[in-house]
Amino acid sequence: MTTADVVGPDRALPPEEEQLPGGVAGLYHRAWLNLRTGNLGAIPIIVGEILVVIIFGLTATNFFTAVNFVNLITQTAGTAMLAYGVVFVLLLGEIDLSIGYLAGIGALIVAELQLPGSSWQMNGILAMLVAIAACALIGGVQGSIVAFIGVPSFVVTLGGFLIWQGVILNKLEQRGTIIIQDRWINYTDAYIFSHWLGWIIAAILTALYPISILYKLVVARGTQIAQQNWPLVALKAVGIGIAVFGTVAIANHGKIISTPEGLPLAGVIIILFFVLLTFLAKWTTFGRHVYAVGGNAEAARRAGINVSRIRVVVFMISGATAAMGGIIFAAQVNSVALTFPPGNLLLNAIAAAVIGGVSLFGGRGEVRGALLGAILIGTLQNGLNTLSVSNGWIYIITGLVLLGAVMLDTVAVRLQARSGR
Template sequence: MTRPAATPTQGPAPDGPPREHAAAAGPRDLLSAAVDRLRGGDLGIVPVLAGLIVIWTVMQILNPIFLSSANLTNLALESVPVGVIALGVVCVLLVGQIDLSVGSISGLGAAVLAVLFVDRGLPSWAAVLAALVLAALIGWFYAQVHHRLGVPSFVVTLAGLLGFLGLQLWILGTKGSINLPFESGLVTFAQLAFVPPWLAYALVALSALALYATGRSRARERRRASLPAASRRLLAARSLALLAGLGVAVWYLNRDRGVGWMFVLFLALVLALHYALTRTRFGKAMYAVGGNAEAARRAGIDVRAVLTAAFVLCTTLAAAGGVLAASRLAAANQSSGGGDVNLNAIAAAVIGGTSLFGGRGSAFAALLGVLVIQSISSGLTLLNLDSAYRFMVTGAVLLLAVALDSVARRSRVAHGRA
């Protein structure tokens, strides 16, 4: 009796997975998958991107200066200190915790920098390192109090908000304000350092190549696991779109002063955290702990270590944001880290798409969220409106973001049960 010929669906081919599983996913397949995710409540960055477009459109209509290259250059630089702090907030929110003291810690970092650098005569790098180490120790302290005494992070960090504000005032002493030398590298970096145009375009090209390379690597991994993967043509199109978009942005900013090195540093931090969260075991553990700490513990994840790392990252980035803010202002004073810095950093993380319920979010949430907040602030300032309107508009946007997250969360639960 003659054996029937084997078909591709009867088993794996000698040199790879089944053809139908290893096939490249085209644009139509990926669009269909994206629609399914949206129906299931996974909104991703769609709401914040739509909100940013609306804000920019309205502000440009009300004041044609808003989208000028000069204003966008200033907007990018002003976004960095709070954006760096928001990156740390993303870390603690991902594991289902909160840090209410990021503003005070940023002010403390600025005060430590100013005293050690100006009053004590230490090199700027040593003063910055001391501020970051102190902040990391504070994060470790928060984690130990939370683990060993069972004090909720809300209460621990609320106490830190008050305590470290007092420590900041004590460090500054009777002077209350310390000016940083304008000729120092810190002030130059934050105010006057811009990427040369040729280097900016080179970085854009490298970004597009890196996106293609990482996409190819990811697609190769998915094919090995017999999962659909993006085709080379689609990966190339995505990289070319990034190349064109960033190239136009750089060209437009170069019509004024260009791209600030401080903003490049912020983007580098965002990409580094994004890689850590999406491509490392530590990042997957953070999402697991935020999604369900008990399930993560039973799966063998050291929940305490993950929470400790999240707190340390948060406080360290808060101090880094404070150092950048002081460098931008060329001074550290009693109001450093005060005002709306604390709430804006938390709001930026939430508006950008990080869930208050834990387990959902990305490093890009800090970037997008702070751009939304800074766009509102810049636009209302150009309209000569006082801060009262800025607070009300930012509060409304924050409420809308949390409401969308809550609705999406319920939709995901219902979709999972269906």
């Protein structure tokens, strides 16, 4: 038996991928191949977002205003923050139903800690750190019950859902609303960068993608992950640049009565967390282990990965991002009230991640999906609001978009399986 004999049977593989021409022709070929094989990536959601913007731009009179644009960013920020945590939980193939009310607990803690005149009053930044740490701890406890006792995460976090809702009820039923006066806390939503600072931030954010490519080129020199399709990279870089500079340009244009608007801090916070969490998921040992546990927990365990530890830490991340999202929501209304969390926060966050292509069965998905999904849901709900559509229809349409996105994704996965990718 020679090596050639051994090699033979498996060689009959489609050669098309290897022989893709480079350059612009390669871009076209790759796009076509990806389309046929169902490897759509973020394209449907970006196309969807552009469509939604065009439709509302044409139909709603006050959708395309700078003030509404700033509103849209701050409204999306909280949902995106929760959705980031959802991504990690879903990557494990778990679910966290408690995040909606955990966001409420985070907001409640900062509201209590900043309360003027109380003996425990502290600086707003410190209060936020305490709230995030506390919710991370709560997430860790819930995760420990999942990891060490083996209760399904659905049940554990359903318990958390009820418990934290109860705590908020107990705390606020008599007190009513707690006003947040601390400026640092309120800044997380409404701090507006001056125009020139907005431009500098836009330049930095635009540079992030080329920097990430450069990072790959340097760190992974000579490997396949460092290989890039340069026209595609250029296209993405230009697209991101247009999106970021466009956002700042529109935001800088706004004026509420005589107060000039600009880029809100909330938008910068979600981008910072996006970069941080993407790095965590893709470039660290921890992130790799999260994907491994989600893909095949038994294989991960045999490979010596501490599966329980990964589970606990992921639920801690989920708690922490929930708290951060809750703080942003509370800062929006400068208070915490019984109506917290607003709307369908929990379901919107999960829907954002799922629309963004994160699998419910673990191991597949990216942080950027949560951001794109949250932006799509945020735009949709904001646009329908400006059209003064009833809440009922907003839910129905959000639901239909969720269904459509998941159906598209399911078909895409089947196509991928069929084409052996």
